[in-house]
């Protein structure tokens with residue numbers, strides 16, 4: 001009798017469930033907005049952590065552009081391909097390394113290690129290293145040793161203190177690669193950073209952290225400033241954590257994916273059984289109770305049980321119903337300008353082009369029109385491809401004074417990364433206490449390809465435990481009955 005009653009109730013519930021879900025597809029759908037490294041990592045880890053989930057998860061991904069990769073993109077100058085956005089990876093960026101291996105892509109060691117460096121203050125080079133221009137490894141070694149000596153003469157022991165500050169931070173970050181079994185699932189960025197021992201670094205400026213670490217004012221004003229300006233377009237008043245990450249991006253062993261870092265996103269998406277909607281921008285996300293309705297500028301409407309925002313929301317007009325509230329955040333814009341031609345030595349008060357360092361960094365001075373200039377490729381003595389970063393767009397008049405020859409110019413205006421402010425305030429990973437998630441909340445800690453992957457991995461574990469937990473934990477044999485199991489026990 002009891003059995004019959006239970007069975008009857010079960011059928012009744014399952015019927016109501018079926019009818020109330022008549023409009024939505026039978027398998028749960030995860031919608032991902034954005035196809036950069038964050039969105040593509042989310043798709044990858046959804047498959048990785050629930051390879052045979054029952055019912056199978058459907059993944060839809062939306063990308064407003066007609067290519068995937070987001071801020072990983074290449075630019076073509078005179079038939080050659082260069083990174084236009086995110087370019088360098090750290091040797092300990094383990095997700096990116098694994099993706100590169102998994103996808104059979106090629107590692108390319110970064111040239112920036114061996115570029116000669118000059119620090120330009122608007123009037124003169126306050127510091128210059130020697131140029132390594134030989135193809136003889138022994139000579140290269142001697143020159144790089146001489147450069148270490150030059151750096152040591154100018155900045156002294158502070159250099160080692162800077163190194164140990166960076167190393168300590170990188171080591172703490174490695175905790176996020178611990179086995180999932182021994183690593184908590186984080187519901188907030190704050191909690192995630194506290195667990196890693198990194199939260200305090202977001203409450204103070206890099207400047208304050210480095211002074212406490214015993215660095216000399218000269219090192220902070222020159223070399224450190226050059227690096228934060230190149231990597232985040234900002235001064236040493238960014239947070240200590242963003243600062244440590246940008247300093248880590250100036251060490252040795254840096255690499256990139258041959259042919260373009262965007263291929264990581266393309267490969268992960270290709271391998272993760274994703275319905276990819278290119279050139280389709282999501283303009284509204286409405287919470288309709290059991291599911292979300294995503295409407296696109298193409299006039300299409302999609303329903304999904306879980307929605308993941310994998311793009312910064314700061315400059316977007318996505319309408320959330322009901323509205324969500326996140327802390328205000330400004331994006332730092334970085335203008336990347338690519339020039340094929342030749343630098344003008346007179347602009348730098350020099351006689352010969354060969355006297356201009358291959359990487360020109362700058363100190364913090366509002367009158368300086370650009371942040372850095374680097375040689376990407378020397379075609380011959382009178383022809384090279386350069387990349388410049390600046391906070392504002394560079395006028396033709398300015399470029400004509402910096403370059404003596406300019407055959408081709410390409411300008412890209414990136415909403416590049418957050419404008420960092422200590423103490424940082426973080427948006428939540430879970431935007432609505434239900435199943436609307438935000439990977440880019442983590443960008444206020446630091447914005448890199450790897451941190452996006454790390455944040456995406458945590459968010460996938462959060463989704464699987466909060467939404468699919470019921471299914472995977474109870475592993476019911478009834479494909480549509482898994483939700484009922486819970487109510488069943490209550491009867």
Ligand SMILES: Cc1cc2nc3c(=O)[nH]c(=O)nc-3n(C[C@H](O)[C@H](O)[C@H](O)COP(=O)(O)OP(=O)(O)OC[C@H]3O[C@@H](n4cnc5c(N)ncnc54)[C@H](O)[C@@H]3O)c2cc1C
Pocket residue numbers: 033034035036037038039062063064065068069070071072084085086087088089280281282283310311312316318334336414415416417440447448449450452
């Ligand atoms: C100039 C520059 C240099 C950098 N250098 C480095 C570096 O050397 N190393 C490093 O690790 N990082 C670097 N970064 C940072 C790095 O690019 C980012 O941290 C990382 O790529 C962010 O990835 P993401 O997937 O989170 O976001 P994104 O790559 O921005 O992806 C978001 C995607 O969402 C799409 N989208 C937005 N709104 C919608 C919508 N409504 N509907 C559909 N699609 C939408 C966008 O078109 C985009 O493709 C650099 C960034 C810039 C700009």
Ligand SMILES: *[C@@H]1O[C@H](CO)[C@@H](O)[C@H](O)[C@H]1NC(C)=O
Pocket residue numbers: 094095098177
């Ligand atoms: C990278 O791949 C190796 C080998 O498959 C694995 O042991 C390691 O855990 C992976 N690292 C990360 C960060 O996923």
Ligand SMILES: *[C@@H]1O[C@H](CO)[C@@H](O)[C@H](O)[C@H]1NC(C)=O
Pocket residue numbers: 197198200
């Ligand atoms: C962070 O700061 C708090 C308060 O100043 C302190 O108690 C804590 O030990 C610090 N944590 C780390 C990891 O340094």
Ligand SMILES: *[C@@H]1O[C@H](CO)[C@@H](O)[C@H](O)[C@H]1NC(C)=O
Pocket residue numbers: 266267270271
């Ligand atoms: C997708 O992956 C398959 C193998 O899994 C490969 O043959 C194909 O070339 C890939 N496509 C793209 C666009 O990367």
Ligand SMILES: *[C@@H]1O[C@H](CO)[C@@H](O)[C@H](O)[C@H]1NC(C)=O
Pocket residue numbers: 284286293294295300301321
């Ligand atoms: C989304 O599209 C559906 C179907 O066209 C429509 O009923 C709904 O009002 C739209 N939602 C918003 C927020 O525009």
Ligand SMILES: *[C@@H]1O[C@H](CO)[C@@H](O)[C@H](O)[C@H]1NC(C)=O
Pocket residue numbers: 474475476477
């Ligand atoms: C699912 O089926 C298998 C064998 O068919 C059985 O051993 C298992 O107990 C079932 N699981 C549930 C949750 O009913």
